[in-house]
Amino acid sequence: MHIQIQCCGIVLMLVLFYFYARQKRIALETQRAFLGVFWASFFCIAFDIFSILVIQYRHVLSEPFAKFIAKTYLVTLLGVAVSALAYIYVDMYEKRDDYWHDMRRYLVLGAVGVAGTYAVPLYYNYAPDGIEVLYTYGPSVYVTYGVSLVFFVRIFYLIRKEKARINPRRREAVCIWLVAWIVASQIQFMYTDILIVGYAGSIGIMVLYLKLENPETNLDRSTGLFNSGALYQYTKQLFAKEKDFSALVLIFENNTYQNVHMEKREAIKMEVIEYLLKLQNCLVFKNAEDETYILFTDPACAQAKVEEIRGRFASGWGEDGASRIRPHWMYVPHANVIDRAESLTYLVRYIRQEEKAFSENTFYCVEKESVDRMYRKREVEQLIIDAVDNDRVEVFYQPIFSTSEQHITSAEALVRIRDREGKIVPPGVFIDTAEESGMILKLGEIVFEKVCRFIRKHPLERFGMHYIEVNLSVVQCAYENLAQDYIGIMERYSVDPEYINLEITESASTNAKKTLLGNMENLMEYGVRFSLDDFGTGQSNLNYIVEMPVDIVKFDRSMTNSYFENGKAKYVMEAAIHMIHGMNLEIVSEGIETKEQFQTMEDLGISHIQGYYFSKPLPEDEFVAFLESKKAEFL
Ligand code: C2E
Ligand code: MG
Ligand code: MG
Numbered sequence: 001m002h003i004q005i006q007c008c009g010i011v012l013m014l015v016l017f018y019f020y021a022r023q024k025r026i027a028l029e030t031q032r033a034f035l036g037v038f039w040a041s042f043f044c045i046a047f048d049i050f051s052i053l054v055i056q057y058r059h060v061l062s063e064p065f066a067k068f069i070a071k072t073y074l075v076t077l078l079g080v081a082v083s084a085l086a087y088i089y090v091d092m093y094e095k096r097d098d099y100w101h102d103m104r105r106y107l108v109l110g111a112v113g114v115a116g117t118y119a120v121p122l123y124y125n126y127a128p129d130g131i132e133v134l135y136t137y138g139p140s141v142y143v144t145y146g147v148s149l150v151f152f153v154r155i156f157y158l159i160r161k162e163k164a165r166i167n168p169r170r171r172e173a174v175c176i177w178l179v180a181w182i183v184a185s186q187i188q189f190m191y192t193d194i195l196i197v198g199y200a201g202s203i204g205i206m207v208l209y210l211k212l213e214n215p216e217t218n219l220d221r222s223t224g225l226f227n228s229g230a231l232y233q234y235t236k237q238l239f240a241k242e243k244d245f246s247a248l249v250l251i252f253e254n255n256t257y258q259n260v261h262m263e264k265r266e267a268i269k270m271e272v273i274e275y276l277l278k279l280q281n282c283l284v285f286k287n288a289e290d291e292t293y294i295l296f297t298d299p300a301c302a303q304a305k306v307e308e309i310r311g312r313f314a315s316g317w318g319e320d321g322a323s324r325i326r327p328h329w330m331y332v333p334h335a336n337v338i339d340r341a342e343s344l345t346y347l348v349r350y351i352r353q354e355e356k357a358f359s360e361n362t363f364y365c366v367e368k369e370s371v372d373r374m375y376r377k378r379e380v381e382q383l384i385i386d387a388v389d390n391d392r393v394e395v396f397y398q399p400i401f402s403t404s405e406q407h408i409t410s411a412e413a414l415v416r417i418r419d420r421e422g423k424i425v426p427p428g429v430f431i432d433t434a435e436e437s438g439m440i441l442k443l444g445e446i447v448f449e450k451v452c453r454f455i456r457k458h459p460l461e462r463f464g465m466h467y468i469e470v471n472l473s474v475v476q477c478a479y480e481n482l483a484q485d486y487i488g489i490m491e492r493y494s495v496d497p498e499y500i501n502l503e504i505t506e507s508a509s510t511n512a513k514k515t516l517l518g519n520m521e522n523l524m525e526y527g528v529r530f531s532l533d534d535f536g537t538g539q540s541n542l543n544y545i546v547e548m549p550v551d552i553v554k555f556d557r558s559m560t561n562s563y564f565e566n567g568k569a570k571y572v573m574e575a576a577i578h579m580i581h582g583m584n585l586e587i588v589s590e591g592i593e594t595k596e597q598f599q600t601m602e603d604l605g606i607s608h609i610q611g612y613y614f615s616k617p618l619p620e621d622e623f624v625a626f627l628e629s630k631k632a633e634f635l
Helices: 003-024 029-056 063-092 097-120 139-161 168-190 198-215 228-240 262-278 299-315 341-354 354-360 370-388 427-437 439-457 482-492 510-526 541-547 559-565 569-583 594-605 620-634
Strands: 122-126 134-136 246-251 281-284 292-295 328-332 363-365 393-402 407-418 466-471 501-503 531-533 554-557 586-589 608-611
Touching: 003 029, 003 198, 029 063, 029 198, 063 097, 063 139, 097 139, 134 139, 134 510, 168 198, 168 299, 228 281, 228 341, 246 299, 246 341, 246 354, 246 559, 292 341, 328 341, 328 354, 341 354, 370 407, 370 427, 370 439, 393 439, 393 620, 407 427, 407 439, 407 608, 407 620, 427 439, 427 510, 439 466, 439 482, 466 531, 482 510, 501 510, 510 531, 531 541, 541 569, 554 569, 559 569, 559 594, 569 586, 594 608
Parallel strands: 328 363, 407 466, 466 501, 501 531, 531 554, 554 586, 586 608
Antiparallel strands: 122 134, 246 292, 246 328, 281 292, 393 407, 393 608
16 A cells, blocks of 8 residues: 555645644635645545545445445546635635636536446456456546646636746745656656556645745734735725725833833833733734724724724823823725725825824824825825826926017926826926925926926027026935936036026925035036025025025016015015115026016016916927027027
8 A cells, every 4th residue: 555655745734734733814715725735635645545545445335335435435536626626716806796606617518527426336446466456437527627627727827827827936935835746647657557646736825825825924924924925915805895894003112111211111111012912803904114003894884893992091101000102093994985995094094194193193083085185195196106106297487588688588398297198287286295205306307307308409599598597496405416327417418507497495304404505515516507486485595595506597477477466465575676686696487477467577677577468388399499499589
């Protein structure tokens, strides 16, 4: 009898199961499917051994019984094939209905295979002495192998074709497992006395276990709580099942422990973890940030549980219960207001960063409005990423008229994004978000490159123009490599720096100001000039002009508008013009829409006028056509 190898396989699987069962686990569908594969493989090996024994003693136990058991062994092989496919489908389909839609067909095939295996004959092949059975063959075996083959082909097809929908580690592990089976069955086919298929199956299961089904991979090493990967998988499953749940998020920052003596902190942290680990009727996850998520799958009972947890934190920690710690609390009463798993951590991050009320309150209950705001912001982020990736960032140009030269001598480059439908999105929609996410660095660079390309293609002198103004965001100004990058771009396009004028605005922090000054110094040395944009919108603009080495000051539209609407504002503007001229700087007046406004500004001695009176910002082609039409004015 050759059952030693199979017995080794059984022992290996029992050891694996021992480790598996001891671990703390969450009820993930994929883990359930893995258990399906595990038990199918286990019974397969067990029946392999059993059938060998029964066949050996078939004279005592009866021939039909021996054949029945041998066929049952074949049926367990089909079980392995079915469970393997189910394991792949669970990963592929989030929705139960989709899963069953595909799986149903294969279950029917499996059932046909089982019926066929039992219905048709099975034969033994004897050893030369005619006593010992070497292996089984006949229609029953062929039915099993034929049906199993369909399953394996389907699995390999899915692994190859559905790459995006199956976890790559799972694809790899299933591949190793199936290849082990196939190689072993080939060896067994050629050398009939080496019965290694069962053992190869158990090795395959070990690979699956070690590569992705070890529940330990779902645990945070330092605390033993579930980790962020588990949080993602579990919430993904809840969303797929369209189940509502509540989430209490505890945020532990350094200031959480500020009232606790340094020496006691570690002990208190351990006590808190111990408490969280013992919480009942909920699952507790910790991510790499400082956030702990407590999920309640029954939102009706969640409120009471949340109060209980808050009460525990209020009652103090440490041996004497005197240490009070204050984590930030965020509560999402109905997480189904979110659309999918990724959005939960995104929402928490968004609220931490953006919602002012969060830091003021110690207990922040997330309302639907916050979720909507988060989605709008994410939509805009996506819009920017999409536009950057698909070359849908465009530059419009708005002409600037020189009162001394009496024609268009410069223009401001203004960014636009084209959405998927081809509609133009103005910067007011996305600049703030681009600044917050850091995407403005990329966006600014794209705009600058396009401007340089434009200057290269259309030499400005041809139209009597001197330079193009390009906006710089405060985030760009505070970026250490800005000067280096922009000089690199000008060099790449062989653009003379005298054609470039960069518009800066007031920086909030002194640190950012220092970096900006460094950047300005390098760029000015190279030959670039600067303007101060948005004058008249801040409070300390006058000081800023003194400190910043700019050549031009741009009056914001709100300032020029109030000149015409408000008697007192007139004096402020006139005084500002006087001072700025005194500093030998030029002025651009923005937002000039009518002839009267233009006339007034000209009479005030303002050197440059920008506004709809001349033109709205125009796409590149239209701007060139506009300049062509005005060519006569300066020739
Ligand atoms: P800004 O730099 O002060 O640009 C002037 C804005 O006033 C432009 O709006 C322009 O279309 C608008 N404008 C000019 N004349 C008139 C007028 O007569 N009437 C009215 N109603 N509006 C006028 P836009 O293009 O929507 O840009 C808004 C802001 O977005 C800009 O203000 C600037 O701060 C920012 N921005 C635009 N392009 C860029 C860019 O490439 N990078 C960065 N960082 N910011 C940009
Ligand atoms: Mg500007
Ligand atoms: Mg401006």
